[in-house]
Every structure is written in structure tokens, then in C-alpha cells.
Amino acid sequence: MSRTEEQGEVPVGGSLAHRVPDLGALELLLAVARLGSLGRAARELGITQPAASSRIRSMERQLGVALVDRSPRGSRLTDAGALVTDWARRIVEAAEAFDVGAQALRDRRDSRLRVAASMTIAEYLLPGWLLALRAQRPDTAVSLHAGNSTVVAERLLSDEADVGFVEGLTVPTGLDSVVIAHDRLIVVTAPAHPWARRRRPLAAGELASTPLILREKGSGTRQVLDAALGGLARPLIELSSTTAVKAAAVSGAGPAVLSELAVGEELAMRRLVRVPVEGVSLARDLRAVWPTGHRPTGPARDLLSLTRG
Secondary structure: OOOOHHHHOOOOOOOOHHHOOHHHHHHHHHHHHHHHHHHHHHHHOOOHHHHHHHHHHHHHHHHHOOOOEEEEEEEEEEEHHHHHHHHHHHHHHHHHHHHHHHHHHHHHHOOOOEEEOOOOHHHHHHHHHHHHHHHHHOOOOEEEEEHHHHHHHHHHHHOOOOOEEEEOOOOOEEEEEEEEEEEEEEEOOOOHHHHHHHHOOEHHHHHOOOOOOOEOOOHHHHHHHHHHHHHOOOEEEEEOOOOHHHHHOOOOOOOEEEEHHHHHHHHHHOOEEEEOOOOOEEEEEEEEEEOOOOOOOOOHHHHHHHHHO
């Protein structure tokens, strides 16, 4: 305690927070005025009487005036205490209005969730996460925009999405991220394709030099594959969704490289065949992303929690 406070004088200068009692102390003073007893005020606020006494004494030292006269018959406000109580009532009412307004902002934020996700995550992971989120937040309206990783970044940076999910090799500039899952790209063909009958794994160089059914530039799948192989041949076909690439491969149009997440059913039903590859790793991280310095809150935070669960 400073010498000024020991002498019962009000400190001059400094921030307002150091000169004005906190809301808890003001609420206690209002309760004492209403109930006429420090003990009853303490019980109403869920604190002990010694804690209440200490808080009143601290407020008196802070303001430099006596606020409450204590006696065996109860607690009575001093003239200064009555005046401070009037001021305290206005502050508490203003704080209550502030709280109502803040809650309205939270309710508006929580009433919607805008998600942007790259295609594989949007098609094969997000439906389950969003169903789980609906069980937690049935009143939150969710919109989902699916596009490649570049589009996801653009929507986040233009405030058109609250949280995003990408599959690319790197985190787009201006975004923070966290890894929420792992994935692997695999080479697949229709059963009639010559690669489906290979006895030896496909060499990375042969894969790189072969025209493939590919996603468009800017997609996470294309970025990972291009970086792993050090370049790709001109695409056999270039398509804008995982589903379209898969359908083209099933039809026998040519080999494709797709996420393991996307082709489980086709492999099990033998509509596609997995072609082993040696000399290259096609593993990748799946990430949740958001604008730098603005970590998700509300429904976006809850969705992020579900993805990592």
C-alpha cells in the first residue's frame, strides 16, 4: 500500500480503473443500502462476510471517505455513502445495458456460421462435422462454400467466411492455421487400365510424365502432387471437383490422383484400382485456417473443436 493510501488520501492521476471501484464492489454497496446489513448483502452475492467487509474497507480507502457505519444493529450508509450509492446505481445500470448489448452481439454472431472449404474436405469430412455441430447449436444457420484452397483464402480475407479448411502444401498468406487431420493422395485407375495390372510399383518419374486427370490449378491436391513430383505433364483432363475427377477415372478416361478419403467406396467395389507408387511421398496435412490474429469464436470455435476431436 502506498503512503498516500495509508493516510486515507485519494491517489491523484493514473488510469480511471485505479480511481473508480470495480463493479463487484459497487454491487456490494448497493446490496448493503437495500438490505441494511453487510452480512445479508454478502450472502446475497455469494461471498463471506469477512470478504464483504474487506471489500468495503478497500473501497473506502480508494475513495478516501467512509461509506458504511457498522453497528450490532446492522449497517447504515454515511452521507457520503448514500451519495456514492446513487452514483454506483447509475454505473451498474450502465454496465447492465452494456452486458445486454454485448449479449446481443454474441447472439447475432452465433446465429450464423459461414464456412469455406476445399473440395475434398467439403465433400468427405465437413458433412459429419456439421451434423455434430447442429446437435450442439441447433439454432445456428450454416452456409458452406466449396472451392479450391485459393478461393478459401480469398473468402476468409474478404470477410466472406468465418473459418476455412484447406488441403494445400502451405498456408495461404494472411492466414493462421492448425492441422486437424492427415490425408494421403493415391493413384487410381479403372480396372481395365494397363496400370491396374502392373506387378511393380509405378516410378515417380513415370507418374510425373504421364498425362493425368487432374484438379484445376490452385487446388490443394494439385499443389501437393506438383510439389512432390517436381512438375507434371500436361493434364489429360482438368476438372474443378474431386467428384468429377473420380467419375472420369471410373469411366476409364485415364489415371487420376485422389485423396484416400474420396475413393474408399470405389476401391471396395472394384470400380477403381489403387496403383502403388515408389520414390515419392504423397502425404499431406488438412488444416483449418482463419485470418491472422482472429482466432475463431462462437460456432466457428465449436466447429474447430469438433474437427480435432
